[in-house]
Amino acid sequence: MxxxxxxxxxxxxxxxxxxxxxxxxxxxxxxxxxxxxxxxxxxxxxxxxxxxxxxxxxxxxxxxxxxxxxxxxxxxxxxxxxxxxxxxxxxxxxxxxxxxxxxxxxxxxxxxxLPGPCAITTALSGAGLATDRFTFEGFLPAKPQQRRKTLEALLTEPRTMVFYESPHRIVHALEDLQSVFGAEREMVMARELSKQFETFLHGSIAEVRAQVLADSNQQRGEMVLIIGGAAVQQDTDEVNAQALRTVQLLRQHLPLKKAAACAAEIHGVRKNQLYQLALDADNT
Missing domain, CATH: 3.40.1010.10 (Tetrapyrrole methylase, N-terminal domain)
Structure with missing residues (x-):
């Protein structure tokens, strides 16, 4: 058979x-x-x-x-x-x-x-935060200590972060987000997606938290929290190499000290340090 x-x-x-x-x-x-x-x-x-x-x-x-x-x-x-x-x-x-x-x-x-509805992609596409790279972290832990520990592990994450959150935990979650990531980190809270009372709250974590605390309606429904990634810090050696290259280009038209001062301002490094690096490079 x-x-x-x-x-x-x-x-x-x-x-x-x-x-x-x-x-x-x-x-x-x-x-x-x-x-x-x-x-x-x-x-x-x-x-x-x-x-x-x-x-x-x-x-x-x-x-x-x-x-x-x-x-x-x-x-x-x-x-x-x-x-x-x-x-x-x-x-x-x-x-x-x-x-x-x-x-x-x-x-x-x-x-x-089959392709179809998904709160992650719907929230991301309407949020206005970077979507070229992101990480989905699901629901944050319910217990405060575990929630903060999870967030602390993501403190230096450079990608946009996406979380789901429930209405009865949203106030505490926003408090912990502000405590760990700081008041000024950019975020969006997308709520009740595709429904009659859909809202997108955009601003710093402190601003979004203030709006939620001031309006109990924002504490209801299904929520997606989108947090901007941490600023990527360039390697010091890489910055110095770029700054030195700028000094060499500027020296074609300016004295070394002036060239180092201009390059330092462009790259955000100390001009005395850059001047010394340029002198050292001349002596090698």
Whole structure:
């Protein structure tokens, strides 16, 4: 007896607020699969009903994923196509699904991930902070000591940092962000993305914190915190080499002392030190 062709595991993003963000492709997949694995079946059934999708829905969340993944793989190996969704957004991004996808890959099951709503990319694209390089850190620890320790480890991180935060911890999280990163570090708090009361608060950490403390509405809903990266300090030897090169160029038109003073101002180094470095270079 020939083995059936294995099914496909579809990873399907769902709206983070606006139902119009469930793509036609996502709707088609959810209508056609044999069953849908959902983080919260009650929540997901309400969403699916909005689109007249009445497929089988079963629970797969952080507490049962390891135990249930094997049964899902068995169904896929029997030839059933299945879909994985989370409560909102893209599965596996601070949501369950890693164990299942890992085991599906190991079993040779085809995994198809659909593009779609994700709070990280939505917040970043509207924030106005650097997005060429960023690091996603998920939810900050709930306990104050662990939260501060996590932030302290990121103090010199040069990339833009993205965190998720819950409303009942936002005031304490902002307090710790200001304590660790300083009041002037640039940040954005994106709240209730794609929903009616979506807001982006932009400014220094102190300014955003003041706005949140002054308006209790800003302490409600789902939040994404985006923190500007630390300024990159150039290596001293590299700065000195660049400054010396500038001195040599300026010496074609200026005396050494004047050239060193101008180059020092350009590169932000001490003019006496640069003058001495130039003299030393002449004597080597």
């Amino acid at each position: 020939t083995q059936p062709q294995p099914g496909i595991l579809y990873i399907v993003p769902t709206p983070i607020g606006n139902l119009g963000d469930l793509s036609p492709r996502a709707q088609q997949v959810l209508q056609q699969v044999a069953a849908i694995a959902a983080e919260d079946t009650r929540h997901s059934r309400q969403l699916l009903q909005q689109f007249a999708i009445d497929n089988e829905v079963f629970a797969l969340h952080e507490h049962n994923e390891r135990e249930r993944a094997a049964r899902v793989i068995e169904r896929l190996q029997r030839g059933e196509d299945l879909a994985l969704i989370s409560d909102a957004g893209t599965p596996l991004i601070s949501d369950p699904g890693y164990v299942l996808v890992q085991q599906a890959r190991q079993a040779g099951i085809k995994v198809v991930a």
